[in-house]
Amino acid sequence: MASDLVHVDDNGILTLTMSTANAGTALDHELVLESRDALRAVTRGALDADVVVLRGDGKNFCAGGNVAQFAAADDRADYLRGLADDLHSTLAYLYESQLPVVAAVKGWAAGAGMSLVLHADIAIGGTSTKLRPAYPGIGLSPDGGMSWQLPRVVGAARARHIIMTDQILDAERALELGILSEIVADDAVEQKAYEAAATLAAGPRGSYRAIRRLVHEGATRSLTDHFAAEGASISVLSATAEGIEGVDAFLAKRAPDYRGVR
Template identity: 55%
Template structure:
């Protein structure tokens, strides 16, 4: 996408790919037109954004799945299987992205909406933000990666309690648990998240990619293996355009300019 190209669900401005994952239609339930448009944008051959921003329009970030749509489906199992397939392809694309993923979480993030918050690298919530797994309330099990992501953020025991009791988490509790990175005033959520995404998009993209890769590897690596990976990564970075610019700028006592740096 160019810096001015946009669709109803995906915009690319100043290096930030903004994806709307829920709309006011159907009570801010997950909008799969947005999910699929976002998935297509993330997998496009010309993808060159420096950050990804997940947002919802309407009163909430995402109130979860369209339960009325579930109920109306001729074959509920087939219907939900198809939705989960599309959602999971989107989560895989977010996970594979070499750039930071930021979620602007206003209002409720429930069900699969909460899963997408967990999938973000940085999540910014408002003082009124609330989260809830919501699956036990409708007799379903988690999707969107929640059963994998939540225990890695809050620990297995706490994740079990949250999922099994269908706990409602307010903004401060979500921040304390590490689900939200920070909490701001409700009206500042989108502006704060967009400003952060723009700052990251204009930063050293190769550094961000390396950080994300190291964090993923750390989930299964031993300390010794991770030390080897860090050594190779920092040595590679030292010879990269971004690494040279960053070190030279520090030595010359100026602000680094990472524009055009890989």
């Protein structure tokens, strides 16, 4: 990985920085590509990680796409399709990696930034955090999976309302809707996000990956098919080193050491 903005630390936390102070904390295309490379390496077994943290390096999590660059493109349609395809392939690798995802949502998360938040399992916001679809404001439609993910979080009718009216959701409203998981002081957002990530990194890797997979795949399965998937998953995990350690530790009334049995 070429940048310290995309890296794995000693705790197994893969940091993916999606924006910097440049261009008003717009989504950084090069960082999207670098993040894709890192996630692809995880899926291929070339990079070991336990959890992903999504963050921004400026005052905002991500203020959306770089509209000035949209306007400057010789062929806007081709340029926007390329940007969307790159973002979508990055997110596809995020799901393929099966890693739990924590988002440190400070400041604004607008447009593609809001889309990214919706892919987090745990999204930590600050008291000043605000989210906004932003697409209708520039006459465009969502990308980054917003129109797929938001209805699954808030319901289809509410999702249409939020996106079409370009609502600004403050932190409390986003928490109420289930988009944010927790609100902390603005200056504690990243610290809390990394604390949550460290807890996940020390936990049962197989369990978390299975939970993420089951929750997402459950949206398109019948209940009976999902019963079968749950039964198969819990059975497989019970025979893994982590599953055995978890049960044995419970019976011994001690804290499980999941890292020690990997």
